[in-house]
Amino acid sequence: MARDGRSNLSEVTASRFVPPGRPASVLLVEDDAEISRMLIDVLHASGFRAAAAASAIEMDRSFAADEIDLVVLDVMLPGEDGLSICKRLRGASGIPIIMLTALKEDMDRIAGFEIGADDYVTKPFNPQELVARIRALLRRSYADRHGPARAARALGFAGWRIDCVARQLADPTGVKVSLTSAEFDLLLAFCRNPGRVLSRERLLELTYGGLAGPIERSVDVHVSRLRRKIEQSAGDPALIKTVRLGGYVFTPSVEAL
Structure with missing residues (x-):
């Protein structure tokens, strides 16, 4: 744990993002309690292990306590915002990151991609679309580790x-x-x-x-x-x-x- 109370992300996310015989673990970083509860229920029903954090501080605690395979990250958060968190996560590891945003301008999404986000979902959205995107991103991340290789190793x-x-x-x-x-x-x-x-x-x-x-x-x-x-x-x-x-x-x- 760093002096400022943040976990050392380079250690806790360092990484092997392949769940060893367990469901993939998704961390939802979202400060809207209603959206958070709804998405956690949907993720559980879809077969994921899922946890929620309402701020960067809670997110860091979750990383310190568990293996996280993918982060769903809201842009607008109290304290450290989602773009800053994304940049910090990306500086420590290649963990898959999906951003949630109410912003509709392409330039706002481009800014997220510039700092390393893998995908974006714009609010309001269909929860099943988010589940599909999570599965697609995990499949791309894990495909070459799971199942037969479709090309040279x-x-x-x-x-x-x-x-x-x-x-x-x-x-x-x-x-x-x-x-x-x-x-x-x-x-x-x-x-x-x-x-x-x-x-x-x-x-x-x-x-x-x-x-x-x-x-x-x-x-x-x-x-x-x-x-x-x-x-x-x-x-x-x-x-x-x-x-x-x-x-x-x-x-x-x-x-x-």
């Missing part, structure tokens, strides 16, 4: 190594590079389709499984974040090229390892 490109099962990326010197769930899924989609021009719509299909909702501009945000991590110069990318009016193309050759 590891891939290599330009000296980099992507472990499809452990969902880890290592640079040419062997140093692990931290990726969010969305960034990893995007990189994996590129590695499995090298040399092909992929539209934003196609990238959404490959990374979100066709689930409607995420805006196309979120792809640009995640590409930008990914470039900063794997390109020698994010301003002059050599690995992920932009194709005017087309989308993106992953230029290096990719081999199974």
